[in-house]
Amino acid sequence: MPTLVDLCGAQYPASRNGKATKPLQGISLRPAFEGGQLARKDPLYWEHVGNRGVRIGDWKLVAAKPALRWELYNLREDRSELNDHSDRIPEKKQELLAVYERWARENRVKPWPRK
DSSP: OHHHHHHHTOOOOSEETTEEOOOOOSOOOHHHHTTOOOOOOSOEEEEETTEEEEEETTEEEEEOTTTOOEEEEETTTOTTOOOOOTTTOHHHHHHHHHHHHHHHHHTTOOOSSOO
């Protein structure tokens, strides 16, 4: 959404129909489209039908179907995500998991599977 708002020259509304909107999250990708660097400071989060994750710097914590088990990867050393570090570096796994869970609560992500 930040990219679309930026490219269109639009203003993200603070309210709609008299109700406050959630603040816009993320950054515009315009600099990357124009050959520049992205200035991402915040983690990157996602969730879609149970597949979920967080990336902070070189570290990525993901849980994907069918097992939905959390796996930890160092993308600088392992771009193909072949070496799961979740058992070898449990403190890093817990650090990223805490960050993800805070984001999930703040954004009302529902647990999976949904009943």
